[in-house]
Amino acid sequence: MTTVSEHVPKIVTSRIGLDQSYSIDTYLATGGYVALRKALTTMTPEAVASEVMTSNLLGRGGAGFEVGRKWSMLKNSPVRYLVVNGDESEPATFKDHMLIEGDPHQIVEGTIITAYAVGASRAFIFIRGEFALGLERVQAAINEAYRYGALGQNIFGSGFSLDLVLHPGAGAYICGEETSLIESLEGKRGYPRIKPPFFPAVIGLYGAPTIVNNVESMSNIPWIVNNGGAAFASLGVGRSTGTRIFALAGHVNRPGNYEVEMAKMTFRDLVDSPQYGGGMRLGRSVKAFIPGGVSAPWFGPEGLDIPLSQDDVAKAGSMLGSGSIVMMDDHTCMVRAAWRITKFFNRESCGQCTPCREGSGWIEKMMRRIENGGGREADLDLLLDACDNIAPGLSWPPAQTTICVLGPSIPSSVVAAIKMFRDEFLIHIKEGGCPYE
Amino acid sequence: MSGFSQIMRRRAESLVELYPERRSALIPLCHLAQEEAGYLSEDMMRDIADLVGVTPAEVYGTASFYDMLHTEPVGKYLVGVCTNIACLLQGGGELLEHAEEKLGVSPGGTTHDGVFTLEEVECVAHCDKAPAVQVNYRFFGPLTDETFDELIDDLSVGKYEGDVPSHGTLIRVHREVGIEVPMEEIVAQRRESDAAIASRKAALEAAKESK
Ligand SMILES: Cc1cc2nc3c(=O)[nH]c(=O)nc-3n(C[C@H](O)[C@H](O)[C@H](O)COP(=O)(O)O)c2cc1C
Ligand code: SF4
Ligand code: FES
Numbered sequence: 220m221t222t223v224s225e226h227v228p229k230i231v232t233s234r235i236g237l238d239q240s241y242s243i244d245t246y247l248a249t250g251g252y253v254a255l256r257k258a259l260t261t262m263t264p265e266a267v268a269s270e271v272m273t274s275n276l277l278g279r280g281g282a283g284f285e286v287g288r289k290w291s292m293l294k295n296s297p298v299r300y301l302v303v304n305g306d307e308s309e310p311a312t313f314k315d316h317m318l319i320e321g322d323p324h325q326i327v328e329g330t331i332i333t334a335y336a337v338g339a340s341r342a343f344i345f346i347r348g349e350f351a352l353g354l355e356r357v358q359a360a361i362n363e364a365y366r367y368g369a370l371g372q373n374i375f376g377s378g379f380s381l382d383l384v385l386h387p388g389a390g391a392y393i394c395g396e397e398t399s400l401i402e403s404l405e406g407k408r409g410y411p412r413i414k415p416p417f418f419p420a421v422i423g424l425y426g427a428p429t430i431v432n433n434v435e436s437m438s439n440i441p442w443i444v445n446n447g448g449a450a451f452a453s454l455g456v457g458r459s460t461g462t463r464i465f466a467l468a469g470h471v472n473r474p475g476n477y478e479v480e481m482a483k484m485t486f487r488d489l490v491d492s493p494q495y496g497g498g499m500r501l502g503r504s505v506k507a508f509i510p511g512g513v514s515a516p517w518f519g520p521e522g523l524d525i526p527l528s529q530d531d532v533a534k535a536g537s538m539l540g541s542g543s544i545v546m547m548d549d550h551t552c553m554v555r556a557a558w559r560i561t562k563f564f565n566r567e568s569c570g571q572c573t574p575c576r577e578g579s580g581w582i583e584k585m586m587r588r589i590e591n592g593g594g595r596e597a598d599l600d601l602l603l604d605a606c607d608n609i610a611p612g613l614s615w616p617p618a619q620t621t622i623c624v625l626g627p628s629i630p631s632s633v634v635a636a637i638k639m640f641r642d643e644f645l646i647h648i649k650e651g652g653c654p655y656e
Numbered sequence: 657m658s659g660f661s662q663i664m665r666r667r668a669e670s671l672v673e674l675y676p677e678r679r680s681a682l683i684p685l686c687h688l689a690q691e692e693a694g695y696l697s698e699d700m701m702r703d704i705a706d707l708v709g710v711t712p713a714e715v716y717g718t719a720s721f722y723d724m725l726h727t728e729p730v731g732k733y734l735v736g737v738c739t740n741i742a743c744l745l746q747g748g749g750e751l752l753e754h755a756e757e758k759l760g761v762s763p764g765g766t767t768h769d770g771v772f773t774l775e776e777v778e779c780v781a782h783c784d785k786a787p788a789v790q791v792n793y794r795f796f797g798p799l800t801d802e803t804f805d806e807l808i809d810d811l812s813v814g815k816y817e818g819d820v821p822s823h824g825t826l827i828r829v830h831r832e833v834g835i836e837v838p839m840e841e842i843v844a845q846r847r848e849s850d851a852a853i854a855s856r857k858a859a860l861e862a863a864k865e866s867k
Contacts, residue, residue, distance in 0.1 A: 265853055265857075297847060298839075298843060310741050310778065310779035311779060311783045312783075338850060347781075348687070348724045349793045349825070350825075351793040351827075354826065355828045355829055358831060361831070366832075371833070371837065379849075380837040387684055387826060387829075388722075389686065390723030391722050391723060403683065406710075406718065408717065468783040474786070543783075556744065556745070559741055560741060
């Protein structure tokens with residue numbers, strides 16, 4: 220096992236577990252708002268942006284785009300916006316939920332610094348509607364920040380002013396997609412917009428250039444300002460810099476959120492280490508795992524030795540995506556697991572694009588039929604064909620025939636399950652039901 | 657049936673003022689309406705339409721996109737059992753079956769006394785405590801059949817009144833201040849700062865060239 224360095228700082232989870240970790244008193248007692256003061260009173264906006272560029276912080280929302288590079292692409296315009304994405308609904312991803320409830324001030328501080336760096340006219344934090352406690356905590360943090368002088372007119376006497384507004388979602392996975400989120404924030408149905416032309420950095424909220432960044436991305440900003448982009452970039456390997464929270468779930472002894480240095484350990488280290496996953500439940504073996512949210516293709520046990528790095532996982536044919544890892548042991552029915560994921564996509568497809576809307580429905584029905592014992596052998600080819608209609612060629616990353624990438628994400632689990640566990644599908648079909656029940 | 661009360665209307669108006677365009681307040685206002693009426697009644701939708709400057713049909717059309725917005729009455733407690741992947745692996749499917757038995761309704765159904773509405777929900781980001789259940793968007797887990805029953809029984813006798821507030825995800829979300837910097841003022845400030853950035857850039861370029 221690779222040794223886990225003791226010296227890696229906790230960048231985004233340092234306050235998690237502290238008493239009243241969400242209060243401004245705790246936040247100030249642990250170095251809170253020092254970075255904001257430093258940025259506003261001693262740095263130019265372009266200097267802040269340049270530190271973030273140097274850090275090579277990759278967006279933590281799923282796509283893994285460089286945060287600094289995104290900022291540099293913001294179209295110049297007298298009105299521009301910053302929207303922070305706290306919609307976290309990718310199945311089995313629960314890291315943002317923890318940050319939102321546990322350290323809302325860190326998100327608020329990162330947001331204000333970012334608004335300064337990109338010159339946002341107003342900033343919004345979009346929080347998933349189901350996070351009732353999270354909404355309370357973030358609003359309380361915003362109230363406290365105004366009282367402390369970190370928001371509103373002339374922040375810390377720097378001449379920089381900003382208003383920050385909390386906005387609740389209302390239950391729709393698709394609203395995590397940035398253009399759908401913008402539609403929702405405009406008070407509409409969450410229909411994604413087509414890119415181009417609707418890249419938020421060019422045409423975003425109310426038609427104005429807009430930066431959309433994830434909650435965990437924002438949480439890294441205060442540390443980067445305090446310690447410098449180079450210090451951040453010295454952690455990790457290659458393009459995967461800094462630390463990252465992995466939300467480990469499924470059949471492990473210790474499911475939970477673990478912040479680790481990027482690329483320095485493998486999936487196996489994370490799963491087996493006593494301080495992290497603590498090994499597989501009941502000492503069972505790994506049958507398969509999902510490395511980056513249900514939109515990601517699965518790996519078998521041989522994937523366990525891949526390092527937790529964005530590029531290594533991509534090279535192996537999947538993605539680190541949302542930072543969720545789901546472990547499945549040898550007692551798991553793969554048909555049922557893949558079927559449930561398809562059911563999710565079918566339910567959450569916004570319905571604008573035919574391949575996604577119809578395809579997800581057909582695939583879900585076929586998968587359900589196989590799981591329940593009514594499947595035919597020809598269904599397997601039919602399933603692959605339906606998947607191919609959504610993402611032609613079934614390559615990775617998938618080809619896109621739809622407005623957003625929800626559609627092309629549907630085949631990931633189905634194709635992986637059929638490729639890796641064809642026998643198991645055949646047993647369901649031959650025996651007329653699920654052998655695991 | 658009626659729309660917003662005086663107090664709620666004031667809260668609604670203060671939310672509308674937070675946005676550069678009124679329509680942005682549509683969803684927050686739907687949450688307020690559910691807090692007051694338990695669901696999105698027609699009167700509420702009419703009031704919301706009025707407040708954000710759209711037609712009631714547009715409010716309905718928007719609201720119907722979202723799982724949390726209910727245009728029909730629901731129980732006092734919305735009980736959502738998650739059966740998505742992490743919960744499925746830990747028995748979420750079986751827990752949902754048990755919940756149906758315990759409450760005597762299928763997902764989408766409301767108990768006769770109007771206390772519980774059962775829902776099968778997608779991941780609620782509580783997966784390290786799988787199988788997870790949400791009650792009015794407060795999270796519980798990991799639950800067994802027995803602890804699920806206890807939870808329901810406790811809710812029935814009002815044991816969770818403080819921890820599980822009634823409808824409205826914004827029920828305890830109160831913004832203390834309005835918008836402090838009007839848009840025109842911000843735009844003027846940003847123009848100034850953009851000009852400063854541009855002149856710093858020009859100076860840098862000039863310095864480079866003279867070398
Ligand atoms: C279907 C779909 C769902 C998404 N859900 C989320 C989400 O819940 N949270 C999030 O931050 N990004 C989500 N994203 C990614 C966003 O579109 C966007 O890339 C991200 O918020 C940008 O922030 P980052 O660059 O800081 O990662 C989703 C994308 C898609 C296609
Ligand atoms: S791909 Fe699916 S979710 Fe995305 S816009 Fe098209 S129909 Fe909607
Ligand atoms: S899968 Fe059930 S809470 Fe995440």
